[in-house]
Structures are given as C-alpha cells and as structure tokens.
Amino acid sequence: MTDQVLTEQLTIEEYIRLFDKEGPLEIIDGEIIIMSPNVFGHIFTIRTLFLILHTFVTNFKLGEVFTESTFVLPDTSKQWVKGSRLPDLIFIRAGRLDDYKTNTPDWREKPLMIVPDLVVEVVSPGDSYSDIDRKVDTYLADGVERIWIIDPQRRKVRVHLQAQAHPITYKDSQMLDGGETLPEFSVKVSELFE
Secondary structure, eight states, X not given: OOOEEXXXXXXXXXXXXXXXXXXXXXXXTTEEEEOOOOOHHHHHHHXXXXXXXXXXXXXXXXXXXXXXXXXXXEOTTSSEEEEEEOOSEEEEEHHHHHHHHHHOTTGGGSOBOSOXXXXXXXXXXXXXXXXXXXXHHHHHHHTOSEEEEEETTTTEEEEEETTOSSOEEEETTSEEEETTTEEEEEEEGGGGGO
C-alpha cells in the first residue's frame, strides 16, 4: 500500500483492522504512512536506551517506558481516530498512566490513547531531515513535553521541549538529562551507542 489521504475518519475498530492488515502505520494530518522495518543498529540503540530508562523509572517508580508503541489521538468522544503515532520509545508518568487506566476500563483492548510525556526517535540512515522535522512538529502539536532525536551516525542527541523554541544538542561526550520530565536522570550520550 502506498501513502494515501484519508477521505473519512476511522473508528477505533477500523483503525485496528487497518493496522492488522497493513502493519505498523502512522496517521499524520490525514495521511496514512506505512512504517518501514528498522535496521539492526536502530533496534540496538532503542534497546540500549530502553534498558537504561526502564531501570531508572522502575527504581524511582516514575512511570513506564515502552518501545515501538502506537498511541492514537482520539476525538473528544474517543470513538474516532484523529491521528496515530509510532515513536521508537515513549515514557508516560505513573500518575497519568494510572489515571488513564482508571478512566479507560477497556484500555487493554484499545490502542494507547494518551500522549506520552517523552518521545524518542532514533534516526535511521534513510531518514530525511524533513521527515524528522515533521515528526518533531507533530509531537509538539500533540502536546508531547520532551522529544529526544537520537542520531547514531553523528553520535548526538537533539532535545526538543514543549516550552522552548530551539532544540538543545548533546554530543558524544556530554551528559543527556531528563529535565523535569525525568528528574535526576542522566546518561552519557556515548553510552547510547555502545
């Protein structure tokens, strides 16, 4: 299937059927984008960061970290999908996730319907700057608080914040911190690529 523009909204059920049929996909501004498989270096970087973050958030009971988890943007009735995202990694604070589970009794049978606090995208060799920039703009518009763009080829991390106009770049030898999203978290950038 090639990219297409949606002519009508999808219900949650239609979205799930489309995802089952076509595989991993995103819906951004009405456009269906089928996701390509990741190269192993990409997967390795995601796994490394997941292990580091999972250990940290579990020890401090801060929330949950998930890899390649789709989240959808429902309309106010939560019956229609306005958009969907498939970041490489997400973090959701414990209180927000607990509230979501309490207020969504059938949460196990639906895609995740909450905007994460942190989104991580790992740049693959074939990713264009425009595609990455579009994703950042989309995540910020969705309300994501903190976005990490990890570039293994250039061994750096670019951090975008909801409350800040310009990104901050962390290079190989610098410490990446979690700011207010992940208080007291830090990791040397080079550790993400080992």
